[in-house]
Amino acid sequence: MSRVEPFVKVCGLSTAQDVQVAVEHGADAIGFVLTASAREVSPQQAARLATLVPEGIATVAVFHSEDLPTVLERASEAQVGWVQLHGQRSAEDVQAAHDAGFKVIRAVRRDAGPEQFADWGEDLLLIDASVPGSGESWDYAAVRELASGRQWLVAGGLNPHNVVEALDLSQATGADVSSGVESSRGVKDPALIAQFIDAAKGH
Numbered sequence: 001m002s003r004v005e006p007f008v009k010v011c012g013l014s015t016a017q018d019v020q021v022a023v024e025h026g027a028d029a030i031g032f033v034l035t036a037s038a039r040e041v042s043p044q045q046a047a048r049l050a051t052l053v054p055e056g057i058a059t060v061a062v063f064h065s066e067d068l069p070t071v072l073e074r075a076s077e078a079q080v081g082w083v084q085l086h087g088q089r090s091a092e093d094v095q096a097a098h099d100a101g102f103k104v105i106r107a108v109r110r111d112a113g114p115e116q117f118a119d120w121g122e123d124l125l126l127i128d129a130s131v132p133g134s135g136e137s138w139d140y141a142a143v144r145e146l147a148s149g150r151q152w153l154v155a156g157g158l159n160p161h162n163v164v165e166a167l168d169l170s171q172a173t174g175a176d177v178s179s180g181v182e183s184s185r186g187v188k189d190p191a192l193i194a195q196f197i198d199a200a201k202g203h
């Protein structure tokens with residue numbers, strides 16, 4: 001039985017080689033972490049890396065607890081098309097990012113209250129482990145009902161070996177990875193990036 005090809009985002013990239021591998025293997029989105037993290041890059045670094053990403057592949061600036069004006073300022077400097085908002089957010093934040101010309105991934109924790117899974121106008125919902133970027137896996141089937149009918153990405157503890165099962169269990173639209181394609185914390189492994197995308201896309 002054929003299945004729709006999932007949307008694949010690879011996050012926390014900081015080198016040209018990693019971006020090129022992700023692009024060549026068919027990633028749909030490339031994430032640059034612009035918040036405190038082992039993967040943090042400056043908006044200027046992100047802007048340089050974003051020039052390597054062809055049109056049609058989303059460039060995403062990832063934020064945690066920064067307020068919206070800071071998010072918008074840094075994302076503009078990084079010249080990305082999307083922002084990914086973790087932390088305490090509101091529908092007004094999503095609207096403000098849209099008004100500034102960005103598409104929005106709104107991230108919620110897998111154990112968030114049901115109101116967090118409602119449609120706040122975001123372009124994609126992302127359902128993640130309790131601590132984003134920690135490599136922590138979870139019961140990917142648990143939010144299937146809550147997220148049913150939404151366009152959403154499953155994240156948290158994914159790697160080339162479990163991504164297909166996670167997509168099947170969760171019925172998510174796509175998958176997002178960081179730790180699972182690293183050789184050590186914050187250091188991406190190009191071979192793992194390629195394996196992850198190939199596995200997710202069924203190549």
Ligand SMILES: O=C(O)c1ccccc1N[C@@H]1O[C@H](COP(=O)(O)O)[C@@H](O)[C@H]1O
Nearest residue numbers: 011037132133135155156157177178179
């Ligand atoms: O990757 C980070 O360091 C990070 C920091 C702050 C907010 C989000 C972050 N990454 C997101 O976390 C998941 C990936 O988690 P994992 O490492 O694969 O378990 C993904 O949504 C990233 O965009």
